[in-house]
Amino acid sequence: MNSNKSLEILVGLFVSISIAALFFMALQVSHFNGLQSADSYEITAQFENISGLKNKALISMAGVPIGRVSDIQFNPEDYNALVTLQIEAQYNTLPSDTSASILTAGLLGEKYIGLTAGGLDEYLQAGDQIELTQSSLVLEQLISQFLFNKSDD
């Protein structure tokens, strides 16, 4: 009976350490946010070129993450990219002339969308579209522009 008890204690210890490892993984490693309320609203933006922007990319304003990209689609009418931005519901006071640009974190980092607030008093509602957008910089285009300018001199 006694050995049975110590055996059970060891098994219990093993299982609880493993569950602790799961919590460590969820909280420290992966920034688990399944428990937070997922209240958010969606707005869209059209970009001429999104090269490298991925689904779930960050949307930040003043450097603070306020949402994620939830969908990227090609718009066959205007030949540009239609990006759906999912903004957390608490940030519902973005001016309607907010501008969006695709930026890169660091030199080789991930692409993200940076929002810059405008000055109007009206706010963006769910389903609205951001009119002012700036595409991501494509290195090859920059270089070729630079070379063409050089050759003109």
Next chain:
Amino acid sequence: MNFLQSIGQISLNSLAKCGRASIFLYHVLQSFSYLLTRPHLVIKQLFSVGVLSFWLIVISGLFVGMVLGLQGVYTLSTFGAESSLGIMVAASLVRELGPVISALLFAGRAGSALTAEIGLMKTTEQLAGMEMMAIDPLKYIMAPRFLAGFISLPLLALLFSSFGILGGHLAGVELLGVDTGSYWSQMQASIDFYDDIVNGIIKSLIFAALITWIALFEGYDAIPTSEGISRATTRTVVNSAFVILFFDFLLTALMFGSH
């Protein structure tokens, strides 16, 4: 003719073995209800399968993480990207190395022990003796071992990954001076709970079922001699390693292939 005959013999034998193994698995799964009233059988097996593998897994995880940390810093510093060390260590551990290496170690540590134990039970006619006493060895011996293996490998894989990440921190941050803030924050930014960690757990659940199935069946199907047991134990480790690596490729292609 002899050549053709031997090919046919091998195929028929392996097909028959697959059939026996499937029927075996079916009966083991059927007898799980027997365990509902006898949880102490499972707890005893959890001890010998899970708890006794604890230190092996923890120490291997720590060292694998430390190697990843060291090698990661050397490789990433050529691109000036040491700050991404956390992503590299965590992603490779959580997605691949954690489930796979802990499964390989588990097959060597627990799988071979299960095969040898059951093979010896068969050789010494303990299984036949149980049947004589109207105790179904599939219910009393196999089912608790199967369940214990199925539960403990995912837990061990979680421990492996956690200690690996700590080991990577030890080698990369403490020894080689990568910034501790960027180690953790870059990791948190790019590891997703559902996409990476839950998929890793699903992987190790599948490995666990495969390894314990192979180990139990090889023991149950062993030729009841000392040589037969030794062969069965070898086959358990070799076949488990094959199956783990093959299924790892399949599962990775299914889970992470699209991105």
